[in-house]
Amino acid sequence: MPKRLDDKLQKGVSLDRDWRTREARYYFRAPGRKKVRLKETPGTDAFDKEVACARLGIPYVSEGAEPPPAVVTLKRDPAEGTVDWLYAEYKRRATISAGVMARRATILEEVCDYKFGSARCGDLPYADMRKRHVVEIRDAVRDKPGSRNDVKKAISALFAWAVESDLAQMNPAAKIKLLHSGDGFHTWTVDEVRQYEAKHGAGTKARLMLHLALYTGLRLDSLSIVGLQHIRNGQLTIRPEKTRKSSGVIVDIPVLPELQKTIDECPTGNLTFLVTEFGKPFTTNGLGNKMRDWCDQAGLFHCTTHGLRKAGATIAAENGATDEELMAIFGWTTKNQTTTYTKKARRKQMAAGAMHKLVPEQK
Secondary structure (H helix, E strand, O other): OOOOHHHOOOOOEEEEEOOOOOOEEEEEOOOOOOOEEEOOOOOOHHHHHHHHHHHHOOOOOOOOOOOOOOOOOOOOOOOOOEHHHHHHHHHHHOOOOHHHHHHHHHHHHHHHHOEEOOEEHHHOEHHHOOHHHHHHHHHHHOOOHHHHHHHHHHHHHHHHHHHHOOOOOOOOOOOOOOOOEOEOOOOOOHHHHHHHHHHOOOOOHHHHHHHHHHHHOOOHHHHOOOOHHHEEOOEEEEOOHHHOOOOOOOEEEEOOHHHHHHHHHOOOOOOOOOEOOOOOEOOHHHHHHHHHHHHHHOOOOOOOHHHHHHHHHHHHHHOOOOHHHHHHHHOOOOHHHHHHHHHHHHHHHHHHHHHHHHOOOOO
16 A cells, blocks of 8 residues: 555545544545545555546446446436537547546546536537637646646547547647646666665665666556566567557567566566565556655655656667667657657767867967
């Protein structure tokens, strides 16, 4: 279970303790709906799935339980052609993971509830939505650049699906540029990697986690499942969880000698390299929380798992990796991500080669 759990609960989830027994009770609340009691353990994949179902307004069935009888959860039937109706169709028909849908649903519900004067957005015809409307909603429901970008992306994903499904003629969010939101997660430096290694020696799970993330570029959801079954003849092949239902891209990379040495030095699980103290595979959230502890123990309170992925891309780009090579290593399907690293690397190389030109010519 994560530390400071109340600070890590998903949006809409709250903790209510029984005033007599102090028993922890978790609920999901959404505007205009009845609160839903959550019975799974926070910090587990089952809890995440239960929250996702509550957010979508559908019954949650735990593993091994009998499915409940069909129930009607919609409080009203939205009028066809409205934004509410399009959103309902998107939830019903779009083929994306429950986690992605849950994240988008949180934003799209706020979009539907946004009011243009006295008119609620969800009650308006979606065919009339234009770029200026998306910008107004984006800037009204969120206050930070990164969060505003999330609103733009959610609306764009909704209308992109509608266009693909012949329900809409155009995507009003398609040509809206993303706002600059800084560099995001901190990119590890080589000194920070060495500092972590000094704290967590060879043969530890903490060292194995570091090298798996740094030398494969895998995201946290893939790091929690990668194991010996993904390696054959020195080649690691895995389909990242994030792209399993979208691009379907497969990462196929050689295992570097440095990583193989670390794997050989550390006890691993049967199905996953990284296991808990009870010998069970980590959940994605559990592994993230454990990495947080390992970083804190090394005094790297600002470092994260995703920052290692960025560090690997930075090092590769500075060593001359092309956009296509970075795409192959990190499982990216466009150059939108790679150019961030290759441009910085080229600027650094050009600056190093031109610094002597700042010195006045000696006569």
